[in-house]
Amino acid sequence: MGEQQKKVSIAVIRRLPRYYRYLGDLLKNDITRISSKELSQRMGVTASQIRQDLNCFGGFGQQGYGYNVEHLYKEIGNILGLYKGYTTIIIGAGHLGHALANHTGFEKRGFKLVGIFDIKKEVIGEEIRGIKVRHIDELEDFIKSNKVDIGILAIPKEGVCEIAQRLANLGVKGLWNFSYTDLDLCAPIQVESVHLSDSLMTLSYQITQNSNDE
Amino acid sequence: MGEQQKKVSIAVIRRLPRYYRYLGDLLKNDITRISSKELSQRMGVTASQIRQDLNCFGGFGQQGYGYNVEHLYKEIGNILGLYKGYTTIIIGAGHLGHALANHTGFEKRGFKLVGIFDIKKEVIGEEIRGIKVRHIDELEDFIKSNKVDIGILAIPKEGVCEIAQRLANLGVKGLWNFSYTDLDLCAPIQVESVHLSDSLMTLSYQITQNSNDE
DNA sequence: TAGATTGTTAATCGATTAACAATC
DNA sequence: TAGATTGTTAATCGATTAACAATC
Incomplete structure (x- = not known):
């Protein structure tokens, strides 16, 4: 160290x-x-x-x-830090949040999902792989009483900045951002973004080029 | 051109x-x-x-x-080829397949989902955003009678190579690969892989470094 | 020992940045 | 015209590849 x-x-x-x-x-x-x-x-x-x-x-x-x-x-x-016992929470229990929560590959690599949060009444209380979906208002209390290393942001870009800042303030170490925007926080927190649309557009460019080459 | x-x-x-x-x-x-x-x-x-x-x-x-x-x-x-009217099909109607099918952002950028395929009896016939899940055996017939530019691979790595080759043989132009393996096809097809675990591990490395630095 | 293969330095290649003449 | 800002060439920086002495 x-x-x-x-x-x-x-x-x-x-x-x-x-x-x-x-x-x-x-x-x-x-x-x-x-x-x-x-x-x-x-x-x-x-x-x-x-x-x-x-x-x-x-x-x-x-x-x-x-x-x-x-x-x-x-x-x-x-x-890579895979034996550190890092814990994750997912923000957003929509389709993507569900998919990420149900993906067992992350746990296999040492990342333990400990909480899921959403804002919509309808999904609060639902259980995904044994983990209850909590209201986002409980975020502060939850993190204060549970170690949370990584926040997984599976929400639309509109709300993401505020949530990201809250997580940063709570001492979460990293954010895995799936929303379609870059996060620019003034906080000592690591951000790794997965921009799915960007990836698809890159593929689109390449097949377009291939067609032009012929 | x-x-x-x-x-x-x-x-x-x-x-x-x-x-x-x-x-x-x-x-x-x-x-x-x-x-x-x-x-x-x-x-x-x-x-x-x-x-x-x-x-x-x-x-x-x-x-x-x-x-x-x-x-x-x-x-x-x-x-980027966004006005080419590229069409996509999703292979795998699991959690990730559902999430990708339900994501409206791709259509906004010009990619039209036209089919979903799976192998499991239980999901065949289900409709996702108006698109019926078909059995994978119908893949060849479907692609012969429908233009399909991009195959989205949302299946486990075990089956992905065979499916990828079938799509390549059918003249699909690009593959968007979400399975946890690299695709190495001997075919004139573009592959763009999204390795979610790799991305998460990169984040993990970075927060580990941050902790060490202190 | 001889053969294999690393760790590491040096050479090359490519990508980024800086500078500036061209021009709207 | 003067000012602003591009397109593009040249300089710099960093990443990749090649080479080889060290050593198992």
């Missing part, structure tokens, strides 16, 4: 979950060691990049041998 | 939807012109980057004046 290697670029960080995924697959297939060269072929990247990326965090390999799959898998999991 | 400016980098393309979003907001607020400098301040990027990005596609501005908001908005929409 405290001492910090020089800042790792966002490009590297965004590749870590992908490494983690491929290593998990290798582990499932009982492969115990892998070289950067073989991993690079499976992943479609250069071996050099893999070695550079990993060496941002320390030397996990061994010359002449390569990397121990299980060890590397766990190390990356550790770097 | 046919003649192609030198390939625009993916970094630029991924910024286009964001420009589009900000321009849409300006338009709503009845702002008719904007300079790269002012837009850069609103978006938190450099004016130079905005001008460079836009000039990959042509000169949309005017010296001494800036950019006409409505014109630029429409041009970017055009570049």
Whole structure:
């Protein structure tokens, strides 16, 4: 803690979950060691990049041998904070909120859903995977008596800024934002946005280009 | 058509939807012109980057004046293929499939949902926003008699590769992949993946770093 | 030991930023 | 015309790839 290697670029960080995924697959297939060269072929990247990326965090390999799959898998999991026991709450019990609440993959990676909030009377009290939907007015009390690390924002962009600020004020560490707007908070809170429309438009651009090329 | 400016980098393309979003907001607020400098301040990027990005596609501005908001908005929409009338089908009527089907934002941007498919008897025949869920066996017939540009893959990773290949074979132009795996098809089809877990893990890394820094 | 493969430095490539002439 | 702001070239910065000595 405290001492910090020089800042790792966002490009590297965004590749870590992908490494983690491929290593998990290798582990499932009982492969115990892998070289950067073989991993690079499976992943479609250069071996050099893999070695550079990993060496941002320390030397996990061994010359002449390569990397121990299980060890590397766990190390990356550790770097990503997957063993910290982070807890999440979902704001917005609409269709997307339901989908995210019902997705079991997040828990598999160590993220525990502990609360769901909404503003609409109709959904309050409903249970999703054993978790009761609470009224948004209970947010402050809930967070004061429960550790909440991450707020998942599955609400329309109109209300998101106010909620985001409330969560920041309550000491929530990160926001996972699904609303169609950028969040620009003056608070020490991390924001990761998933702009689904942006992603779809990117795909749209690419198929348009393909058609033009012909 | 046919003649192609030198390939625009993916970094630029991924910024286009964001420009589009900000321009849409300006338009709503009845702002008719904007300079790269002012837009850069609103978006938190450099004016130079905005001008460079836009000039990959042509000169949309005017010296001494800036950019006409409505014109630029429409041009970017055009570049992104939003006026092509692209149609989509969703594969997988689970929680995520439901959420995507019920999301009206995509239609607002020109993507028309025309079909939903699943394999489970229980959901076949159900209607989501007026669209009947069909059995996956009807996929080939449906696509042969209906134009389908984009397949949205909202199914577990186990079945996704086979379905993706079937869609590619049927001439679908793009796949929007939500399953937790990379698709590596040998077919002339564009793939855009949304790995939600990867995004969450990136956030997790960042809040972990913040805690370590203290 | 010989072979393999890392960790790491150096070279290359590409993307971003700065600068400014062109021009509305 | 003078002022503003683009389009575009040049400079800088950072990320990726290549190379290779270190070492298991």
